[in-house]
Amino acid sequence: MSTIAFIDTRGDKLPKAAQEAVTYASQLAGGPITAITFGDAQGIEALGANGAKKVVVARGVKAVDSQQLTRLVCEVAAAEGATTIVFVHDATGKAVAPRVAARLKAGLVAGATGMPEGDRFRRNVFSGKARAWVEVRSGVKVISLSPNSIPIATGGGSAALEEYNGDLGAARIGVKELRKAGSGVPLPEAELVVSAGRGMKGPEHWAPVEELAQLLGAATACSRPVADMHWRPHHEHVGQTGVAIRPNLYIAIGISGAIQHLAGVNQSKVICVINKDPEAPFFKAADYGIVGDAFEVLPKLIEAAKKLNAER
């Protein structure tokens, strides 16, 4: 009985979702676990704080080549005698976890949202309108964890690093180009999100949205029409066709709350809706609501956020 976690830690900062996956694996195991990562990962010893005793890193794998990464995970899983393999349910996890499950003929839970009850894991289905309990009966279980599902464990020490030098076969996927479009917190990981829609009337009016987000330490997001009209970049689009998120706080400004938008945000813990139309369907899904014009409400929110920041 052993549990391992595979995480994508490329970049200059340890992703929160990776720390969650290590925490989750270590809680399932009831003790420290082995984590696996790849690429130019920095500062991964710090995963010790989340419950990793050892981190195996395959530096030779640069891109998300799911075939190389599947071989890596299966090899480490065999060496460790792993019975549970934890992934993050993000773009990397979605490429590798299903392959590992198919290769090992293992049951997969895609997007678990918390700790299991026995062999049963809960996940969201029907775009958050229902939940399903999935029972896994195979000797090896593959679990991908939805971001923002559990609090990160801290404490622990530093994890030992082990460089992986085995043969993972030739890469079949090459990265030709990476076009950067801004920085900041990746949306699926953001705990606080300020989002705006058509009610903002044009891209030139986004400054107060960004200011409020910055004051709260939140990520910015937008509705589909706004991304389609190129007022905001596509990676900010949340909803059924865009990114699905489940932050602690979702503030929606000038978004009516169509069912397709709700599908991407209805798992947020607290939802605040600001809309000048009192009949906007979004109010039915909200915890807090303000009926008012965005251009009058936003300055008041900014002022209050400044005051709060000055007090703490």
Place this chain on the structure above:
Amino acid sequence: MKILVLLSQVPDTTARIAFTNGDTQYDGNGVTFIMNPYDEWYALVRALELKEAKGSGTVTTVTVGGADTEATIRKGLAIGADDAVRIDAQPADALQVAELIAGWAKDKGFDLVLAGKETIDHNSGVVGAMLAELLDMPYVPLASKLDVNGETATVERDVPGGVEVLEVKLPIALSAAKGMAEQRIPNMRGIMAARTKPLQVVPAGTVSNVASTVKFELPPAKGSVKMIPADEAGKLIELLHTEAKII
């Protein structure tokens, strides 16, 4: 170029969500079923565009399900697929779907396998990657753009903070997300032609039985919304700090 598109049938986006048989099954009574939008708008339409641009090749769709999925499969043919396969089974999980498709597709020599990014009922988004593993193909999830030049596919996808451009040698499997193509409405000629296009029914092979959904439940009802007057909007920030305790 031989292209395979995975097609699923799902309850309509606005369908009522209820369960039956002791909450173990979706209650499809009186519900309209549609082609999974990501399979239709993105995967199938892009496959057709690639075939049209090249002026040769075939687009085949494959669906795992009962005879009740055939109207949806015919719609795929009406939109423009050349032929369709239905694997006659009621799968219990994604791995079974992938194994059934792989068992049929493994000796067919597909150059390109396209799936939607997920189905709107189970939201797993994993069948494409499982199938890629079983067919020994590279796999790219959540592609927003796909072009094929000779033996090389160029794939773009949105990643946090930007766009990644990838180059992969065929064959390749991928899942299609927004940006890939626009919806195509079948015209009368397509609908007529679809009636006589081949729809082959294939018996199910053997599958693993390692996981299944044992119970569905509805999320707890949301409490009522707390309204704040617009001229006191600043109070929202206070409440988020003192009452909700999230900022």
